[in-house]
Amino acid sequence: MLKRSHTFLAVAVSTVTLAACTTNPYTGEQQASKAATYGLGAAAVCGLVGAIDSKKHARNAALGCGIVGAGVGAYMDAQEAKLRTQLEGTGVRVVREGDNIRLVMPGNITFETDSYNLRGSFYPVLNSVGEVLAKYADTTMRVTGHTDSTGSRQYNQTLSERRAQSVADYLATRQVSRNRMLVQGVGFDQPIADNGSAEGRAANRRVELYILPNSL
CATH class of the missing domain: 3.30.1330.60 (OmpA-like domain)
Structure with a gap:
């Protein structure tokens, strides 16, 4: 069961890592989103909960926590890009x-x-x-x-x-x-x-x- 939890943690972190990549609106280059630090941290911490408690609700909480961590940063990324364009x-x-x-x-x-x-x-x-x-x-x-x-x-x-x-x-x-x-x-x-x-x-x-x- 512990092995299964570790597998879930790896998948959750990989998912958030992919979501954290974004395109710089000014250079066109791929870069880590501002969400990366917070999203990965949330996924890792909540994933540990899943490793300790293998119940379905714990695994769902871990995944949800990673999504929330990424979501806040991505939301502010988009707003920042819009403000920079408007205020240039x-x-x-x-x-x-x-x-x-x-x-x-x-x-x-x-x-x-x-x-x-x-x-x-x-x-x-x-x-x-x-x-x-x-x-x-x-x-x-x-x-x-x-x-x-x-x-x-x-x-x-x-x-x-x-x-x-x-x-x-x-x-x-x-x-x-x-x-x-x-x-x-x-x-x-x-x-x-x-x-x-x-x-x-x-x-x-x-x-x-x-x-x-x-x-x-």
């Missing part, structure tokens, strides 16, 4: 972090100086973001506003909150449910560059949209 050349950076996606929206293209009103030229960009987010609805989002260190802490805290809210409000008009969004401002407490230079301050003025997959 807009100035918005798409950053992949494990199974999460972070969109960095620089302040110089999103807002007028010292304002939380969206630039009219940024609406088409948010339209593209909203289109993808509405399609890939099995995610939640954290919309975070950031400022540079010029001015008082309270002023920057309020400005960062209002800028994040402006982005969230607009996305809501593009059929992105408010229930999926957590909106917050952190003022100048999370800089990504040196506030001692004009370039650094410009980089710190931004809104970040962090996209996280729901549990499948």
